[in-house]
Amino acid sequence: MATDTLLVNEMLVFAKVVELRSFAAAARQLGLTTSAVSRSVGRLEAHWGVRLLHRTTRTLSLTELGAEVHAGCVQLAHTARDVHAMAGHYGDTPRGTVRMTAPTVFGELWLAAQLPALRQRWPEVQVAIHLSDHVVDLTEQGLDLAIRIARPEHLPQHMVARALRPVRYIAVASPQYLQSLGAPLEHPDQLEALARQHRVQCISLGYGDFQNLLQWLPPNADLSTEAAAAPIVTELPAPLSVASSTGITVLALQHQGIGLVADFAAQAALDEGSLVRVLPGWRLTGGYAPRIAYALYMPSRHVPLKVRALIDHLVEAGQSVA
Structure with a gap:
């Protein structure tokens, strides 16, 4: 039994050496010394009486038999990870570190705000x-999940996606700026008229679909027929564009x-009244059509409990977004 256990450990070490193409890199990742990793691979070769690697001072390459052995070692490593994930799946308490990526502004303004409640609920989960x-x-x-803001048709097909919250793009301005325009704005045509008079301008996101050509749907537009609706189009001068809602x-x-921003970026200023919505009943579509913030992760038979706990927590938080 001890020999079998040692053999399994050395097969996993061998798989890591081949993956990283380096004894030193494998040693760093495994928390071993380079000499210990080298001896481990040497014992594996001695056990089977074959050479698995061609080694020079600068390169490593697999022998023909080494390539076949490596395939089995990789499968063993995958099985070990699946078993580890399965054990975590059935554990009573989420624990461990979730490593993730998120868009910068969304991560700073919305995602970070959800973490204190997560830590209070699951103190053994680190993010x-x-x-x-x-x-x-x-x-x-080496990440567990990603948050991406996208339309459903633009999601990667090879990943699992869970919707967290809607992200809507809105037009905002300071009360002082709107007062300087004169009469209250109630219709996009008024913006078009002010634009022709060079009395109004916008600050656009200025990349991808986000430009200064605005398409507006009226307050009573039926969302189920939005694709067939004819939006009112307004083109505003945009002397300033910033690729950040912040x-x-x-x-x-x-x-x-008039700033064109993601709703979560302007929410604090809207709450305190330092910014207000422009044409609040109208909805932007076209390039500024709503998106959804998704949690994306690689498909697996056993999603770690720590990952599921974080995603579930964010889904619950997102349900409060009107």
Whole structure:
């Protein structure tokens, strides 16, 4: 039994060496010395009486038999991970570190605000968040899940997605800026008229679909027929564009124009009254059509309990978003 256990351990070490193409890198990840990793692979070769690796001072490559053995070792490592995940799945209490990625502004303003309640509920769960607006490969980066804001048709097909909350894009401005325009705004045509008079401007997100061409649906538009509805189109001058809802909110607070932002970014300013909605009953569509914040993770037969606990917590928090 002791020999079998030792053999399994050394097969896992061998798989890690091949994965990282380095004895030193494998040692660092496994918490061993480089010499211990080298001896482990040597014992495996001695056990079977074969050479598994061609080694030089700079490179490692598999022998023909080594490639076949490696395939079995990788399968063993996958099985071990599945068993570990299954054990966590049936545990009583979520515990451990969830490593995740999220869009920068969403992570700073909405996601971070949900973590104190999570920690109070599950104190043995730790969360490590990498904030980035770039799409990150979960497997390559060793992450458990990603949060992405997208339309359903743009979700990656190879990942599991759970909807957390809607994300709507809204037009906001300071009360002082709106007062400077004269009469209260009640219809997008008024914005179009003010734009022709060079009396109004917007601050756009300025990337991808987010430009200064605004499409508005009226308050009584039926969402089930939105695709067939004819929105009212307004093009506003945009001397300022910032690829961040936070930056746009700051500029709107300084009376620089009508800001086009994600709702969660402006919520605090709206609550305190330093910003107000522009055409509050109207809904932006087209490039500024609503999205959904999703939690994405790789499919697995056994999702770790710590990951499920975090996602469930965020789903519950998202249900409070009107």
